[in-house]
Structures are given as C-alpha cells and as structure tokens.
Amino acid sequence: MNIKELLSAKTQAAMVALGLPADTNTAVTISTKVEFGDYQINGAMAAAKLLKTNPRALAEQLVQQLDLADMAEKVEIAGPGFINVTLRKDWLAAQLVGASQNPRLTLSANPAPQTVVVDYSAPNLAKEMHVGHLRSTIIGDAVVRCLEFWGDKVIRQNHMGDWGTQFGMLIAHLEDKLAAGIDLEQVALADLEDFYREAKKRFDDEAGFADKSRDYVVKLQSGDAHCQKLWQLFIDTSIKHSDEVYKTLKVTLGHEHIKPESAYNAMLQPIVDGLKQQGLAVESEGALVVFLQELADKEGNPSPFIVQKTGGGFLYATTDLAACQYRSFDLAADRIVIFTDARQALHFKQVELVARKAGLLKDHVAYDHCPFGTMMGEDGKPFKTRTGGTVKLAELLEEAVVRAKAVVEQKSTDLSAEEMAEVARKVGIGAVKFADLSKNRTSDYVFSWDAMLSFEGATAPYLQYAYTRVSGILRRAGINESFVAPLQLVEEQEKQLAVKLLRLEETLQAVMKDAVPNLLCNYLYELSSQFMSFYEACPILKEGIEPDLKNSRLMLSILVASTLKQGLDLLGIEVMERM
RNA sequence: GCGCCCGUAGCUCAGCUGGAUAGAGCAACGGCCUUCUAAGCCGUGGGUCAUAGGUUCGAGUCCUAUCGGGCGCGCCA
Numbered sequence: 225m226n227i228k229e230l231l232s233a234k235t236q237a238a239m240v241a242l243g244l245p246a247d248t249n250t251a252v253t254i255s256t257k258v259e260f261g262d263y264q265i266n267g268a269m270a271a272a273k274l275l276k277t278n279p280r281a282l283a284e285q286l287v288q289q290l291d292l293a294d295m296a297e298k299v300e301i302a303g304p305g306f307i308n309v310t311l312r313k314d315w316l317a318a319q320l321v322g323a324s325q326n327p328r329l330t331l332s333a334n335p336a337p338q339t340v341v342v343d344y345s346a347p348n349l350a351k352e353m354h355v356g357h358l359r360s361t362i363i364g365d366a367v368v369r370c371l372e373f374w375g376d377k378v379i380r381q382n383h384m385g386d387w388g389t390q391f392g393m394l395i396a397h398l399e400d401k402l403a404a405g406i407d408l409e410q411v412a413l414a415d416l417e418d419f420y421r422e423a424k425k426r427f428d429d430e431a432g433f434a435d436k437s438r439d440y441v442v443k444l445q446s447g448d449a450h451c452q453k454l455w456q457l458f459i460d461t462s463i464k465h466s467d468e469v470y471k472t473l474k475v476t477l478g479h480e481h482i483k484p485e486s487a488y489n490a491m492l493q494p495i496v497d498g499l500k501q502q503g504l505a506v507e508s509e510g511a512l513v514v515f516l517q518e519l520a521d522k523e524g525n526p527s528p529f530i531v532q533k534t535g536g537g538f539l540y541a542t543t544d545l546a547a548c549q550y551r552s553f554d555l556a557a558d559r560i561v562i563f564t565d566a567r568q569a570l571h572f573k574q575v576e577l578v579a580r581k582a583g584l585l586k587d588h589v590a591y592d593h594c595p596f597g598t599m600m601g602e603d604g605k606p607f608k609t610r611t612g613g614t615v616k617l618a619e620l621l622e623e624a625v626v627r628a629k630a631v632v633e634q635k636s637t638d639l640s641a642e643e644m645a646e647v648a649r650k651v652g653i654g655a656v657k658f659a660d661l662s663k664n665r666t667s668d669y670v671f672s673w674d675a676m677l678s679f680e681g682a683t684a685p686y687l688q689y690a691y692t693r694v695s696g697i698l699r700r701a702g703i704n705e706s707f708v709a710p711l712q713l714v715e716e717q718e719k720q721l722a723v724k725l726l727r728l729e730e731t732l733q734a735v736m737k738d739a740v741p742n743l744l745c746n747y748l749y750e751l752s753s754q755f756m757s758f759y760e761a762c763p764i765l766k767e768g769i770e771p772d773l774k775n776s777r778l779m780l781s782i783l784v785a786s787t788l789k790q791g792l793d794l795l796g797i798e799v800m801e802r803m
Numbered sequence: 804g805c806g807c808c809c810g811u812a813g814c815u816c817a818g819c820u821g822g823a824u825a826g827a828g829c830a831a832c833g834g835c836c837u838u839c840u841a842a843g844c845c846g847u848g849g850g851u852c853a854u855a856g857g858u859u860c861g862a863g864u865c866c867u868a869u870c871g872g873g874c875g876c877g878c879c880a
C-alpha cells in the first residue's frame with residue numbers, strides 16, 4: 225500500500241482528462257500541518273501556468289475530476305491552489321486488514337524484482353576496523369535488508385583491501401616474526417594496528433627491509449608460493465577480526481560475500497589490453513592513462529585516469545574496472561550500489577565513464593556510488609584521538625555495551641542478570657547503529673562518544689522502549705500476533721497511527737532509491753513517538769473500556785509492534801520484550 | 804589554480820520531485836507516576852535557514868557571486 229502513489233496516479237488521470245500532458249508533476253506530498261489534512265496535491269499550481277489559467281480554478285476542475293469519495297472524507301482547496309485531502313478513517317482501517325498476518329505487512333507486491341549488487345564495508349585488511357568503517361558497513365547492510373524485504377535479488381560484495389603495496393611490508397615482517405617462533409594469533413596479530421606500526425617502522429628505518437618489502441609485493445602478485453602462503457596466513461587472521469565486528473553489529477556479511485581486490489588479479493591485464501586496443505588508454509609519462517574530456521577543467525585539460533603504472537603494476541582503478549565487468553556480466557546486475565566515503569567520488573565518476581566507454585558495464589545497468597561524509601572531531605577538524613590515532617570499532621562497541629549495562633542495572637531492576645546482559649548488549653549496539661544510521665549520508669558528521677552512546681531522546685533505546693511497551697500490553701492481554709479484530713479509529717492518535725503504519729512502503733521506496741536509511745530511522749522514530757502519545761491518551765486494558773474498542777486498540781498495537789520490529793530489523797537493530 | 808561536498812536554534816541534526824506560519828532531540832525552565840514499564844508523556848522559551856543578488860505566483864530547496872569549513876585533483880587505496 226502506497227497512498228502517495230495511489231493519489232498521484234488518480235491525480236495524473238484527472239490531469240490527463242483535463243488535457244494536461246501525462247508527465248505533469250502531480251506533486252503529492254504529506255501535509256505539513258494537521259489543518260491541511262493527511263496528504264496534499266500541489267500540482268495544480270504549476271499545471272495552471274502551463275495552461276495559462278487560474279490555479280484555483282484548475283484546482284477546482286481537478287477536484288471534480290478526481291474520484292476520491294471512497295478514500296477521502298474531505299477534499300479542500302486552499303490558498304493559491306493547494307488540494308488538501310483528509311482520509312476516511314474507515315478506508316484507512318480497511319487498508320490495514322490482514323497486514324498483521326502478512327510477513328510483508330502493508331507492503332504491496334514488487335512489480336519488477338531487480339538484481340542489485342551492493343558493495344559495502346570493504347575493510348582494509350592491513351589494518352583494524354575503526355569508527356570510520358562503521359558508516360559503509362551498517363548503511364550498506366540496512367539498504368541490503370530493505371532491498372531484500374522489498375523483494376529484489378541482492379548480491380552482497382565485500383570488496384576487501386588485500387592487495388595493496390603495504391602487504392609486501394606486512395608479510396616480510398610476519399615472516400620474521402614466525403621465524404622467531406612467535407605464535408601467530410596470540411602475539412603477532414592480536415593487534416593489527418601494532419603489527420602495522422611495527423612493520424612501518426622497520427620499512428622506514430631498517431636497512432634492506434624496504435627493498436625486501438617491495439620485492440615481496442611483486443612476488444606475491446605474480447604468484448610466488450612462499451609469499452602467497454604468508455599472505456594467506458595474514459589475510460585469514462585479519463578476516464577473523466572483521467568477522468567478530470560483523471557478528472557484534474549483526475551485519476549480514478559472511479565469507480561467501482568476500483570478493484577481495486586480489487580476486488580480480490587475473491582480469492587486470494586483459495582489461496588494460498582492451499583499453500589499449502580501443503584507443504582509450506594511451507601511454508603518458510611511462511604510465512597507461514585514459515584521458516577523460518568529460519571531466520576536463522576550464523582550460524580543457526582532460527582528467528587523467530591511470531590504469532597501469534610505470535613498470536607494469538596495476539592500481540585500484542584497474543581493479544574497480546574489473547569489478548564493473550564482473551558485476552555487470554557475470555553477476556548480471558541491474559544496479560550496482562557502492563558505499564565508500566566521499567573522498568572517492570571523483571574516482572568512481574571516472575570508473576563509470578571509462579567502464580561505459582569500454583563496454584565493461586552494460587548500458588541498462590545503474591551505477592550508483594553512494595558517498596558519505598568525513599568523520600570530524602568535536603572541534604570540527606578531521607577526527608583523531610589524543611594520540612593521533614583512530615578509535616577502534618571493536619572498542620567503541622565494547623564501551624557502548626558497558627555504558628548501556630550501567631543504565632540497565634539502574635532502571636531494569638526486575639530482570640535477571642542474564643536478561644540484563646542481553647538487554648545491555650541490544651541497547652548499546654542499537655544506540656551506536658541508530659546514531660549513525662539516523663544521520664543524512666552525505667554530510668560530514670561529528671564523532672562524539674556521548675552522542676553515540678546516548679540512550680535518551682531520538683535514539684535506538686527509545687524505539688526499543690516503545691516496543692517493550694506494546695509487548696507489555698499484548699502480554700498482559702494474553703494475546704499474540706495471531707489475534708485479529710476489527711479496527712475502529714476513533715481518537716486522533718489512532719488515526720495518525722494508522723496513516724503512519726501505511727507509510728512504510730513510501731518510506732522504503734525512498735530509502736532504496738537514494739540509499740538513505742536515515743529516512744527509515746525518522747519514520748520509525750515518528751511511529752514510536754505517535755505510539756507513545758497513543759499509549760498515554762488511549763487506555764486499552766484499563767477499567768471501563770468497551771470490548772470492541774479494547775480489541776481494536778489491541779489490533780492497532782499488534783500492527784505497531786510488527787512494523788516496529790520489522791523496521792528495526794531492517795536497520796539491523798534488535799528488540800526485546802522487556803527492558 | 805581547478806573541481807566536488809557542506810554551512811538551518813546554544814549543541815547534534817531533520818526538512819522527500821520548489822509549496823502554506825522552517826521541524827525534532829539534547830541542554831534550560833514548568834507540569835504529570837496508589838491507574839497498560841517515567842529509558843516516558845504534556846507544555847514554555849529559543850531562528851535575518853552563512854552573506855548578497857537573481858529566477859518564480861511561491862526559495863532552506865534552483866541559478867550566480869562572495870565568505871567560511873571539509874575533501875579531491877598522474878603512478879597509495
């Protein structure tokens with residue numbers, strides 16, 4: 225059910241009947257104020273300009289053409305030509321029938337399922353995951369869950385960084401550690417950051433180490449068995465680290481989704497050869513470069529895109545072209561969605577241009593690079609800890625659970641110790657995820673321990689608390705999701721809840737189109753907030769409530785519970801019956 | 804130098820294809836627990852939407868310039 229689409233379709237038909245072109249913008253939106261009804265149609269004003277008529281008169285003609293009697297109790301023209309639609313309560317109630325018994329809730333069927341490749345998380349295996357990796361990982365995962373819930377075929381791709389030049393240095397260092405008889409997991413790679421720092425220090429200071437490192441990169445990439453073995457050892461251990469973080473975050477990435485940079489190695493030379501043959505790549509200053517006139521500066525100097533280094537080495541540009549080919553042809557993607565930080569925006573623009581020219585992307589395939597802003601410190605400068613390092617993701621998550629536990633112990637005194645630990649985990653992790661997911665993807669954002677670990681206001685615990693309140697009612701009433709009763713929307717709070725419940729599809733569509741889960745966060749917060757108001761204003765299990773009204777309110781509560789639970793699940797946030 | 808992103812309340816942020824009197828949360832202040840979980844609810848105060856022009860019936864949203872911040876621009880990823 226998508227009320228906005230329904231209204232838009234009806235408006236469009238009415239516009240065509242009045243002689244307007246079929247592509248006229250109907251401009252159906254949600255009303256900004258209760259006085260303006262539930263939805264408003266704003267298209268009459270722009271259309272009037274097209275027909276050179278009076279907008280108010282056109283609005284009146286439109287209203288006469290529109291047949292909304294079944295769904296609207298009031299259709300009013302206001303101001304210069306706004307059409308305000310107030311929906312009928314019985315119509316709203318009818319739209320919700322059966323939703324609680326349907327795993328898709330109020331969603332309609334997906335008319336054209338797509339194959340969508342989603343590239344997200346992509347940690348650099350040379351280093352431990354830090355807070356900067358949070359965004360790509362959980363935004364990507366939320367979008368993936370939404371697409372799957374909607375009914376698209378999703379192929380997850382974890383484009384792990386396992387093939388860069390720093391791996392020569394890392395395996396050279398690892399070789400020496402192992403030679404010294406040090407246990408791999410317990411000592412050598414327990415802390416990837418320390419390991420990296422040690423290796424870097426030797427690379428900078430120790431005579432001969434840098435040369436050996438460079439030699440090892442070449443050997444590794446050309447298939448030398450000894451280097452491959454050491455590298456594999458390092459990669460396996462490093463993946464274990466990211467696995468733990470994924471598990472804690474409830475991120476749906478597994479080993480089967482790993483498609484690391486190294487996996488494209490064999491495709492690189494043929495791609496570069498192809499670019500040369502097509503005349504796209506030319507030699508320049510010893511390297512092979514594709515010059516892009518589309519991205520030229522004011523003087524007409526084209527933007528260079530290096531696909532092969534002097535000496536023959538390949539770069540991430542080449543790998544990303546290979547990824548285009550693999551996803552478009554082997555995986556048969558209709559759409560490719562990539563989550564990385566905004567600094568790579570130019571790079572991906574170049575990749576798409578070159579891939580399309582070279583035929584590495586089929587024409588119909590959408591290529592969406594979804595950037596997100598840089599993480600800033602509370603001083604507004606790029607984020608660094610006091611020691612100049614980064615905050616490890618694992619540490620942030622641990623701290624979140626510790627802080628949540630303190631709150632839970634203070635507020636949830638009638639839970640067992642095990643229940644408290646479980647609630648603390650869900651609240652702590654949920655808070656971190658919600659804090660990040662609820663922000664607009666594109667702007668830079670400020671990293672703050674306190675903001676990220678806040679449990680009051682528009683936070684995950686607020687939504688989780690709303691869920692426990694509904695659960696409490698259903699538990700006390702002795703019913704579960706299979707309970708069915710007719711809905712009667714009497715109070716304003718009840719009607720508003722119904723409208724909000726029916727807005728799930730609208731919200732999901734917007735989230736999937738632009739890969740912006742913050743809209744789902746807003747939606748769920750508003751749903752919870754409206755439920756809280758309903759909870760305060762509309763008693764359910766108290767004395768003197770008519771049985772029909774009580775059952776109707778229980779029905780509404782079940783719909784809120786399912787939508788909240790499902791919605792939070794789409795964000796990868798867990799709920800609980802009590803807290 | 805050129806390019807991309809951003810600038811909304813004291814703070815952190817919403818604001819969907821341009822729409823009516825710009826919304827939340829935090830912080831501040833005032834109410835509400837013998838009645839479905841007070842991690843809550845109800846209310847008050849707080850804004851020249853960076854600045855100046857422009858397009859439009861209508862601009863936080865589109866265009867231009869300026870200021871401020873972040874980032875990117877040939878062999879790292």
